[in-house]
Amino acid sequence: MQLVLLPVLVPLRDIRRDDAHSPVIDDFMGGLGVGYSYGPPFDQRLVTWADLQRMEMPRRALRRQAAHNLDARLGVAAVHGQPPALMLNFEGIASTLLLAEAFWAGLEQSVPGELVVGVPARDVVIVTGSHSPPGLAKVRRAVDRVFYAGDRHLLSRKLLVRRRGIWELFADVRPAPALDGAQHGFV
Template identity: 30%
Template structure:
């Protein structure tokens, strides 16, 4: 596998696809499909629409692959197309090559906008696929859900309910288990305090998931009232106090901006930490 990945990286590095004008969603999908087919000649690959691939492996297992995140990242820097293709195709190859059971110590929680679930199902329906991919998730609040994934050294992969059954983990265990795993896997949260808005960082992938860390929020100062947070993207977590009117104004402004601009956008809504739970802040 390592030899193949090295070859793939070399191949993609040679075939520069950068153009003066950004690729359309249709063009990007076709380029991605072509490079993925080069990387895995044995798969049966069908382009079902813009940013949607249906992939069937030699054993007949069918996978629905969405390219939305890859394309959003590409649009931010079209000159990095080779690097982006390399990253996502390598990730796909490693994920599909995985045959070992789900690793319980690597199960992590990922905060998603509730609309993400609906959009995935609707997108599959509109583009002609018979069945949406199965994921394991639960409600977090009226706007957000917790999606469960396996975090390996090279991938973050969503899994189906049957993967839990295979290793004997119940849905009731998931949140506690995944938060404990994530606590171990990520750096210690760093709080960068500001007069209006403060930020918490943990390396760039799991900032939004820190909403699940109750100890973090109960230990923060409440001098300016209740804690109000924004998670406009998976890697952005900002907060202020409910009595800090200038801070609230700034927080709304930042949430609106980054929910539109980030390739891993979530929501522009604000949430208040109250009675051990994050609820919509009006």
Template identity: 30%
Template sequence: MKIFILAFVSFFISSAFAESILNESAFAQRYVNAVITKTEVVSADIKGRLEIEMTYSGGGTSTAYLDNAYMNYLSDPKELDVIIDSYISALTKNTIDVKANMEKAHIVPVIKDTGYINHITELMSKNKEGEFPFFYEKLNDVLYILYAIDTPSSIKFMPKEDIASLGVEPTELRELSLSNLMNTVESLQIKGDPSTISMLVADGTYEASFLIYDALWSKENFPVKGDIVVYVPSRDIVIVTGSEDVESLETVREIVHNPDNHWPHPVSNIGFIRKADKWVKF
């Protein structure tokens, strides 16, 4: 089991190839060169760590945050051009897709941590745009629930204004978004051994979002030793074990903290234990 899961989630890069991997600055510059060449962007400036401010020919501006793009690149460096092209393509698709999908039925929950909240707040402060721009709820002291419009090309987090425009009360969001998620995901499976180490498998995007699906987290589904413990290193990786299973906990921690594992859409590297139908820091 230990060898299988390590092989399942590990990414290997040979030492020879690793020497040619772009650092963050070089990756950002590569993106800048490509976005000016391939779009209506007339200027693109690197303003911060993996932060690109773009100006369009029509005078509009936007900011691209390349954290996820760079993590995707580290996971598969040979696909550099494909990854950059996909993120550039999303620039033109996002606006069209979001407008077409701005409906209650497309609201989904997305799990983020305090690091993400603080990072975006800091960026907004630098740009003199104020506080964190999106509506969120606390799942616990570390994890937060953001709400987004799911489109074919992107996930757009929703500010309060978007939520209000759809006539949705904030108190309705969790139940509504979970219902939408259940309708969107074709299957939800538990892979591995639910009594020792298992993984939640859905659609490769919203696995972490199922932390809010209370009915799922029972000892009937996960007959582990002790209380249910989850690690959510990425939005598509949820690893489950038991609080009293010392060997399995060690295996899971090795997976999560393995420096060779580059999580493209990171959530948190700490564990969470199920207590009184709530997730608390383990």
């Protein structure tokens, strides 16, 4: 079986970046980075700077090859469940799908509002819409459960939102209830 390189999300808090045996990591957002994993199976070992040197591969070529390999494997990605929240499955590294531009274009019409995801672990992605209070609550509960149970590859408690093709931290800002002046003695 031929080895394939895929990008994987990693928490920056767990990554050493001090020598040739450190993994090659690109910043992503919100305390997450992008590493590069050999596979299948994926998620066993990340490409290090020493590996890049041994392969005589520039970092840019690593990124390009991993992105190409990800796009080529999107056919095995699966969406499970029904609104208000959906789960993703992708070879045990569902969080990698956040890096696949083409994948999200097809899901945007499946949720009310903007795409919002919880990515508590490398193998767990829960999707809902920004205009779905029940979906947002379900995603938050799922993220809390994964962190409570623990996981070999915990990623983030933060929710992400996709805006104009870019992932950002989701700030669920709800408007404060309107105050009725008569009710509070302001009339």
